[in-house]
Amino acid sequence: MSVSACNALTARWAASAPAPVFAAAGVYPLLALLASVADGPARAELLRVAPTPLALPVRGALGIWTRDRVPLTLEWASRSDPRLTGDPSVDGPLLDAWAATHTGGLVPAMPVTVGPDTGLVLASALAVVTDWPQPFSGGVMRPLSGPWAGRRLASLHRRTTELDALRVVAGPLTLLTVAGSGDIDVVLCTGDGTPGSVLSAAVGAPAVAGPERSAGHVTGPGVVAAEVDADDDVPELVVKVPRFTASATHDLLATPDVFGLAAAATVGTFPGISPVDLRVGAARQQAVAAFSAEGFRAAAVTATALVPVAFRPPRARKLRLTVTFDRPFGYLAVHRPTGLVLVAGWITDPEPARAR
Template identity: 30%
Template sequence: MGLAACAAPAAPELLTAHGVERASADRGAYPDELASFRDSALRLGDALLASDQGNVIASPGSLLIALAMLRAGASGEAAAEIDAVLGLPETDRDEAMNALLASLEEYDGDPGSVDEDNPPAKPLVHTANGLFVDKNVPTGGGYLDTLAKHYGTGVHPVDFRDEALTKPAIDAWVSRHTGGRIKKAPAPYDRDNTFSLLNAVYFAGAWDVPFSAGTTFDAPFATPDGVVDVPMMHGMQEVAYAEGAGWQAVDLPYGEGFVMRLVLPAEDSDGGAGGLKADRLAEVARALDAADPEDVDLALPTWDHKSHFDVRAILEQLGLRETLSTTTDFDAIQPGLMITQAAQDANITVAEKGTVAAAVTQINGMATSIQPEPAQSISFDRPFQYQIVHVGTGLPLFMGKVADPR
């Protein structure tokens, strides 16, 4: 596999797999695999939301895409563990993910072009996959081919020990692909890393039927700590509505292609909103998919929230212990690669005109078999000699020895 350079503003040189074209993908060919991805994302969403009892905004879709990219370079126990824990398709995993990404790319655009006070009537959905690798460590050609063929990404070779250049480059990638809503990579920078995989998702869309600002007024909202008054939007809308044991739900549509699925647990339900687990949410999805639109009188608060997740800890709780400890099962990516960090930042703004949201997932690793040469170090902590030298002639004007500096 050869690599060819192409331009990548505000980032180090982007190398793409020479001669490897992005594969065409039809989502109609992968109905079972896409259903598996939905269930996997709901399972990941469960784990993300359970990590905080307060306001939470997460992107299970972003995390799923990042983990699928990592899985593309996994083997052995780690590969089997990822498949089992996430319930990923047994075959055509990368091909189906390519189809999923291609479907989202129908709505692609520049996040920086969005007036977030007036979200676009046709939703703008921007997804980006990025890979930063240490240029001193070999990265598997087959892995890079897979990323190019099915995930539409190349690789940015950097020197992770040069924090002054590499950290701003990664942060610039994050900011550019989230329209500046997220300005820095979610994981703390570590000079010992040799691998950083990123996925960014940005969404901006106007409601199909916007709420009138004139019908937004303060109304009671029952928080876990008591009732408070919050700005509440009101409107009669024709939407898909469904209900089941312990829940009601609606699909509130954007201009096209996307809905906000709102699920309200019954007042006496166990666990409240936190009790809505993946199996129940899959039941909600099936019910709403089959529901006919009907008139619904909606009352919905506005909100503006952000969250940060230590995804590595969450993945460990899910059972990905071998994946997070192995130094052999990701050799197809880098020799002895060990996952060192995983994190996600996400935010969302919901108001009368629509919704704007962004998320970045980052998975970092360190090659343990081949490391960049460490910087030289020297400590004058024992007797030493010194000279004062004239550089032009090499003449030692003074020469001495320190046996005890006291």
């Protein structure tokens, strides 16, 4: 149930505010943890989004830091990390070092800032690293039409006989699965709808039963089928995609209903943490991703800062199928055995090609 609930959160987030990179799988563990210690409307909202805990199938960590001024329940006191001092010059480097350590340096700083009013910080980190068994080759892409027309982009391409990696589902929606190491696949997706509709549809596509065209006679967004002269008659798939790196910072409280945080950010409370009324004063995520010739790297750190309610600080001729992602497109990093979407994003500004 937790996988489907987390994927549903990914789809809602994608539909509401698609970004170059975001990781609902980094937010979900914190929401489930807060749900387990919340009360009243906050608990009800959080449980609707994160009803059960989620064990990440990739490198991940959970951090808890508290202030001496906030009394804790016995159970929560046993879980907390070193105490916060209330001095940003001391607490900031402590939290930043944790973020860097648990993401292999991909996210060097905690996405929330701490100050004298901060009573407690919860943070999660995840890192997704996969290598392509069949690397891509580098090149240059020059789109002739669309938003990238006229640009000279750094391109990755490869040929394969594994036509089943390409699917077109109702929408129409084109999906290309790039298999990686360590049970991680990256699914590239493109379609004719809005970025949010395409990306959210891609999240649900693996579980959707319905019209789907086999690779032998695929027609869909970005796909061209042609008969070409060749030395054999084995069908092949040619993949062309721009190399990209992406980073984004997300304020989860900007759309609190998506994450079940509306009540948690206003009235609290969290009796499982402390007898003092607390509310979520900040909730942010910093995420990065890179798709290269050798593999895919991504990481995200999500943090929530809880403050005592009294403070109320401001809220912040052979068949050749060629699939070309030469316009804005989405991607999903998926844990193959469970189908859990770990990282997703919508690319609108890929890397330019190097000058000659």
